[in-house]
Amino acid sequence: MNEIFAEKTPEFADVLAAAARIARHAHVTPVLRSRTLDALAGAELFFKCENFQRAGAFKFRGACNAVWSLSGDEAPRGVVTHSSGNHGAALALAAKTRGIPAHVVVPEGAVKSKLAAIEAYGAQLNFCAPTMAAREAMAAQVQARTGATLVHPFTDPRVIAGQGTAALELASEIDNLAVVLAPIGGGGLIGGTAIAIAGCAGGTRVVAAEPDGADEAWRSLQGGVRVTEHSPKTVCDGLRGTLGEINFTLLRRYGVDILRVSDDDTLAAQRLLAERMKIVAEPSSAIVLAAVLRHRDRFAGQRIGLIITGGNVE
């Protein structure tokens, strides 16, 4: 078996199982359209609005699948993760739906409103120094103390399968998409999206949008080796994570293309989404529209699905 297939990766059946598992808890989000944006892009755009998902982002899907995948023995000991962003809030809310404890490791100095959201869902905050090593050490410590299950924001197979349910819904509702675009940070969403689309919409390509200033996934695909040295500089705070190993495997297995996008284009797209579609989207979401508008020729005349991942802005 090829080395890149050595790790257990989720499959289409896992996405279907996730969809069934989260159905009672997650929203089936609407697919919105805008004639103005269609005209700007010269294409038919279908926006899968995960900014309307519970806790404000697609992250709830993966977190919810992980929480409801726990065995009867594991569940009472709760879950733990390190994330001060959408995954932290999503896992806190997911744990609340099952009535189990959630521990979220957050760096000192994290944005207060985000911490307040995590606490409002009933999770316990654990502060640590703002480095990845300190976060992982603190998470391991919480795990050892409480017996909680670690739910990594993007490498956990249950999380990846859960994220795939957004594309599953999109492709079930909208026929004949030529392309589905999703942003890429650590690669949980794009991994799940690739699995879902391959399973239910074979003719549809999957394309990722990545910030110019955090393009380690693009460089990883170019070089054929996962880049882990990475100093992200981008307004897309949800896309600063470093591509995971399992996520790199999925990108290659499913032939996902990556388009790089400047922050200026992304911020312009965010304004268009507010002015023309009347939705609040994070820069990390708006990047997919920016990619389509920047690569007009590539998408012209096609039916394009865009996953608007979240709407949690300051």
Place this chain on the structure above:
Amino acid sequence: MNEIFAEKTPEFADVLAAAARIARHAHVTPVLRSRTLDALAGAELFFKCENFQRAGAFKFRGACNAVWSLSGDEAPRGVVTHSSGNHGAALALAAKTRGIPAHVVVPEGAVKSKLAAIEAYGAQLNFCAPTMAAREAMAAQVQARTGATLVHPFTDPRVIAGQGTAALELASEIDNLAVVLAPIGGGGLIGGTAIAIAGCAGGTRVVAAEPDGADEAWRSLQGGVRVTEHSPKTVCDGLRGTLGEINFTLLRRYGVDILRVSDDDTLAAQRLLAERMKIVAEPSSAIVLAAVLRHRDRFAGQRIGLIITGGNVE
């Protein structure tokens, strides 16, 4: 026949006919929910999102019904209205869907971005002094010159019937609403809403939300005489119009209640809609949520429909 019934007012059949007439052109807008807002209100809230309507507001429904109601003789001469706001843009777009001319009378000094939107839909702008008398005189002049049909923003029965289709869709999709709330300015939306709800959801009450600083409709109902002396002071720029005669008739016929709301409450509700529902709503829309949150006891535990009328903000 009672004097207040003397004018020809639209009926439920007119709303149904409007729904059929505009079906090929207008969006069936989504009904969104938010558990956070439900918890804040202590009620089940169903938001009919007309900010996702074409041209960004429910106004397209009424304008479209008026345009497509024109006879084959009338249509080629076009339509005319006086409105620098959503109705002007909506009528311009509606005329475009039928390929007929639109003339929009606007006051000198009107917001440039709004005028740009009206022109982008292909309408011809006619500038006049910023008084109601000047607007009406200019509209009459355009009518005389072109033979265009006047489509008043809120007293035209075709417009009122068209606006009622939003509530028709809402009540068709969501059962057992105790109340439907809509904002009141000139009274076109609330009139159509009252007709639609009486026709298809007999047990549902209709309540209007009106700014404290533009409460002439509330005073009209209190005194039993339509108040036309009116110096509106409110951030809700869509609700500054003076209640029309036909609209007053409809308010009384259908027993519509009016709740007055402060601008501060409305702006707080607008922020909640952005932060919690991830939608861009005008203050003139957010006022309905403000009314529910201010009158918590009145709505507690009930299923409440709220018409979010538009999302055209600067």
